[in-house]
Amino acid sequence: MTTAEAYFREKRALITGGLGFIGSNLARRLVELGADVVLVDSLVPEYGGNLFNIDGIESRLRVNISDVRDEYSMRTLIQGQDLLFNLAGQTSHLDSMQDPNTDLEINARAQLSILETCRKHNPGVKVVFASTRQIYGKPQYLPVDEKHLLIPVDVNGINKMAGEAYHVLYNNVYGIRACALRLTNTYGPRTRVKDARQTFLGIWTRLILEGKPFEVWDGSQLRDFTYVDDAVEAFLLAAASEEADGRVFNLGGADPPISLKDLADLLVSANGGGRYEQRTFPSDRKRIDVGDYYADDRAIRSALSWQPRVTLREGLARMLGYYRQHLPRYL
Amino acid sequence: MTTAEAYFREKRALITGGLGFIGSNLARRLVELGADVVLVDSLVPEYGGNLFNIDGIESRLRVNISDVRDEYSMRTLIQGQDLLFNLAGQTSHLDSMQDPNTDLEINARAQLSILETCRKHNPGVKVVFASTRQIYGKPQYLPVDEKHLLIPVDVNGINKMAGEAYHVLYNNVYGIRACALRLTNTYGPRTRVKDARQTFLGIWTRLILEGKPFEVWDGSQLRDFTYVDDAVEAFLLAAASEEADGRVFNLGGADPPISLKDLADLLVSANGGGRYEQRTFPSDRKRIDVGDYYADDRAIRSALSWQPRVTLREGLARMLGYYRQHLPRYL
Numbered sequence: 276m277t278t279a280e281a282y283f284r285e286k287r288a289l290i291t292g293g294l295g296f297i298g299s300n301l302a303r304r305l306v307e308l309g310a311d312v313v314l315v316d317s318l319v320p321e322y323g324g325n326l327f328n329i330d331g332i333e334s335r336l337r338v339n340i341s342d343v344r345d346e347y348s349m350r351t352l353i354q355g356q357d358l359l360f361n362l363a364g365q366t367s368h369l370d371s372m373q374d375p376n377t378d379l380e381i382n383a384r385a386q387l388s389i390l391e392t393c394r395k396h397n398p399g400v401k402v403v404f405a406s407t408r409q410i411y412g413k414p415q416y417l418p419v420d421e422k423h424l425l426i427p428v429d430v431n432g433i434n435k436m437a438g439e440a441y442h443v444l445y446n447n448v449y450g451i452r453a454c455a456l457r458l459t460n461t462y463g464p465r466t467r468v469k470d471a472r473q474t475f476l477g478i479w480t481r482l483i484l485e486g487k488p489f490e491v492w493d494g495s496q497l498r499d500f501t502y503v504d505d506a507v508e509a510f511l512l513a514a515a516s517e518e519a520d521g522r523v524f525n526l527g528g529a530d531p532p533i534s535l536k537d538l539a540d541l542l543v544s545a546n547g548g549g550r551y552e553q554r555t556f557p558s559d560r561k562r563i564d565v566g567d568y569y570a571d572d573r574a575i576r577s578a579l580s581w582q583p584r585v586t587l588r589e590g591l592a593r594m595l596g597y598y599r600q601h602l603p604r605y606l
Numbered sequence: 607m608t609t610a611e612a613y614f615r616e617k618r619a620l621i622t623g624g625l626g627f628i629g630s631n632l633a634r635r636l637v638e639l640g641a642d643v644v645l646v647d648s649l650v651p652e653y654g655g656n657l658f659n660i661d662g663i664e665s666r667l668r669v670n671i672s673d674v675r676d677e678y679s680m681r682t683l684i685q686g687q688d689l690l691f692n693l694a695g696q697t698s699h700l701d702s703m704q705d706p707n708t709d710l711e712i713n714a715r716a717q718l719s720i721l722e723t724c725r726k727h728n729p730g731v732k733v734v735f736a737s738t739r740q741i742y743g744k745p746q747y748l749p750v751d752e753k754h755l756l757i758p759v760d761v762n763g764i765n766k767m768a769g770e771a772y773h774v775l776y777n778n779v780y781g782i783r784a785c786a787l788r789l790t791n792t793y794g795p796r797t798r799v800k801d802a803r804q805t806f807l808g809i810w811t812r813l814i815l816e817g818k819p820f821e822v823w824d825g826s827q828l829r830d831f832t833y834v835d836d837a838v839e840a841f842l843l844a845a846a847s848e849e850a851d852g853r854v855f856n857l858g859g860a861d862p863p864i865s866l867k868d869l870a871d872l873l874v875s876a877n878g879g880g881r882y883e884q885r886t887f888p889s890d891r892k893r894i895d896v897g898d899y900y901a902d903d904r905a906i907r908s909a910l911s912w913q914p915r916v917t918l919r920e921g922l923a924r925m926l927g928y929y930r931q932h933l934p935r936y937l
Contacts, residue, residue: 372779375718383714383768387706387761425756427771428778430718437714437768440758447759448703448893562779 282515284309289356291315291343291389292324292363296466296473297405297458299328300503301360301510306335308511315352315363317342322365323467327604343385346392353392353400358514361389361442362405364435367472368563371431382434383441390445390453402442402453403513406523408568410436410457417497418532418571421457421523429563439523446521454519456509458526459570463503463590464597468605475535476500479542480598481605483549492556494536499528499569502585502593512579519579527572529583529590538587545591613846615640620687622646622674622720623655623694627797627804628736628789630659631834632691632841637666639842646683646694648673653696654798658935674716677723684723684731689845692720692773693736695766698803699894702762713765714772721776721784733773733784734844737854741767741788744896748828749863751902752788752854760894770854777852785850787840789857790901794834794921795928799936806866807831810873811929812936814880823887825867830859830900833916833924843910850910858903860914860921869918876922 288305292298293314305312316324318340329336341348343363353359364382365371371378386404393400410433411419412426427433442453460474468477475492482489501509509526513519533541536553543549556564575581585593598605619636623629624645636643647655649671660667672679674694684690695713696702702709717735724731741764742750743757758764773784791805799808806823813820832840840857844850864872867884874880887895906912916924929936 375722376715379715379718384707384710387710391706422755424753425771427775430772430775433768433771433775436771437764440756440764440767441761444758444761444764 279512279515280308283511285311286357287311287355288358288360289313289315289352290360290362294318294325294328294338295323295362297461297503297506298360298362299465300463301507302329302336303332304507304511306332312336313352314338315341315343321367321370321472323473325465325605327601328465343389344380346388349389350392350396353389354396356397356400359393359400359402360510360514361386361402364405365431368409368429368431369559370472371429371434372563375430378430379434382431383437386438387441390441390451393451394445394449398449398451400451401514402451403510404439404442404453404455406439406455406457407435408457408459408525408570410439411568413565414568417567418569419525420571421525421574428565443521443523452520454513454521455523456513456526457523458501458506459528459568460498460500461503461506462500463594465503468598468602479539480594481602483542483546484595484598484602489551491535491539491551491553492560494534494539494553496535497532497567497569498535499532500530500587500590501526501528501583502590505529505583505585509575509579509581512581516579522578524575524578525570525572526575527570527583528587529585530587532569533587541587542591545588546595610843610846611639614842616642617688618642618686619689619691620644620646620683621691621693625649625656625659625669626654626693628792628834628837629691629693630796631794632838633660633667634663635838635842637663643667644683645669646672646674648694652698652701652803654804656796656936658932659796674720675711677719680720681723681727684720685727687728687731690724690731690733691841691845692717692733695736696762699740699760699762700890701803702760702765703894706761709761710765713762714768717769718772721772721782724782725776725780729780729782731782732845733782734841735770735773735784735786737770737786737788738766739788739790739856739899739901741770742899745899748898749900749902750856752856752905759896774852774854783851785844785852786854787844787857788854789832789837790859790899791829791831792834792837793831794925796834799929799933810870811925812933814873814877815926815929815933820882822866822870822882822884823891825865825870825884827866828863828898828900829866830863831861831918831921832857832859832914833921836860836914836916840906840910840912843912847910853909855906855909856901856903857906858901858914859918860916861918863900864918872918873922876919877926
């Protein structure tokens with residue numbers, strides 16, 4: 276066990292969105308490291324929370340079903356925590372355009388309310404916020420570093436931008452230690468695969484395992500991908516390091532950027548078969564698409580010694596293996 | 607009358623925050639140009655709205671007392687308008703820290719709701735949004751141009767950043783023509799002078815006219831100042847120009863940047879007497895102060911041929927003249 280890992284033993288950690296994709300993988304790791312873990316999740320059906328995500332570790336942590344918009348339950352839950360992994364969010368770009376107010380409530384207002392609660396009731400807590408590359412909008416240069424302007428192309432991006440900014444502000448003004456990770460496409464076991472709401476890799480995985488063709492929209496877009504275990508490692512490093520306080524970090528992947536078409540081929544190859552259809556972008560998605568994106572993640576590699584280790588080929592294989600076994604629990 | 611001015615004849619224009627400082631000056635100008643003007647204002651006591659601000663033009667426009675947070679009244683008011691000057695806002699940095707949720711409701715949520723209303727009920731409207739230099743936070747270089755990163759140092763700055771971003775988004779995604787002006791310190795007749803809530807120049811003006819010393823905090827900070835008539839001109843140019851759609855523009859002033867100490871001396875000189883005391887920053891203000899700020903406003907000068915004309919010396923004299931006559935109406 277490294278020093279960073281020892282840091283988590285007996286630490287009290289609250290994970291918002293803890294039954295979701297990244298939250299539950301993080302919970303598993305924290306439990307393994309001996310932390311005292313509480314998960315908050317609203318289990319909104321369209322979001323990523325799934326009780327099966329903590330299958331096998333239910334007895335080693337506590338689950339509290341509630342919503343980050345519920346100020347009073349959050350007040351009780353935040354008190355006494357050493358660490359707050361703040362991952363709850365509305366993550367669908369398209370939903371944020373159709374119901375912008377709900378997105379604002381979750382991604383902006385609830386975040387402000389959580390930070391106010393920290394300030395009033397637990398100023399010593401350390402907060403790591405799950406931000407997103409979506410806040411950059413359409414890249415003006417590549418790879419995108421943290422100095423890139425934020426010009427979000429959807430309501431979700433704007434509200435996440437505000438949510439992230441509150442965290443940095445509360446760090447700088449009130450000394451609530453907080454930092455943010457700007458996640459790129461994160462993939463792996465326990466992601467939502469039911470539909471394309473959170474990530475296209477989810478629905479691709481579902482369809483290929485069901486023996487159906489999946490759809491690749493355009494296909495030429497370059498993207499980068501973080502395997503969930505590598506993302507979890509970044510959350511741990513950020514939580515354990517004072518170096519991170521007040522900062523925002525891009526996450527990238529272990530592989531160079533890849534086009535969606537090449538990714539589709541890689542998925543078919545990792546699955547030992549399957550097929551997809553290339554088609555043009557649906558218009559409601561096209562207008563909020565950002566085109567090519569890949570991160571310059573040298574800041575976190577240098578400041579926190581983060582190093583993504585799982586290659587796409589390996590990660591996709593693990594993801595397929597997981598859903599080959601558990602797909603019905605995610606439908 | 608120039609072409610731009612002729613543009614406003616018989617145009618139906620709604621001004622949110624229309625009884626406030628800039629809103630009421632804009633209303634006067636629009637009425638003069640023959641526009642059909644409706645003002646919305648909530649007259650929240652701590653904000654800048656004041657019925658006296660439309661003294662003498664009451665019969666030439668309509669006033670509707672309501673709040674931009676009130677979705678239903680806004681829905682009715684926005685329908686049928688050609689122009690929406692969107693100036694309503696919570697503008698106190700300090701209040702935004704003490705009551706962050708109210709700031710979010712007004713500066714972020716109500717803006718999103720207004721834009722949704724435009725999208726659903728009046729997609730042909732042209733919107734000009736009053737943004738603020740506050741969203742830049744502490745400048746990383748000077749003068750600050752529109753490419754400068756946004757790292758707000760208070761909750762108000764974050765919510766205004768989101769409010770501005772919604773406008774650009776709705777322009778880009780839905781074709782609701784919208785643009786934003788990032789105002790710096792704006793001054794002149796009809797600003798709130800009761801206290802230091804909105805602008806220090808307000809309380810300085812009040813105190814000097816009452817024969818009392820005013821306070822200069824620190825004094826070395828460099829700032830730029832826009833006389834309100836010049837700001838109004840920028841709103842008109844932005845409204846009349848397609849060039850502005852989807853863009854954000856800094857406003858600067860007619861003079862070079864000036865230190866607050868020199869500004870205080872200029873005010874005393876313009877007043878023909880008066881005194882001030884220099885003191886250190888109060889701690890609650892210091893932590894959200896941005897230090898030196900002045901804008902690079904070449905973008906709006908070039909794109910819209912905007913040219914601030916009123917010098918500080920002249921503007922301060924006009925402001926003092928106004929309040930010498932009307933101070934009791936603002937206390």
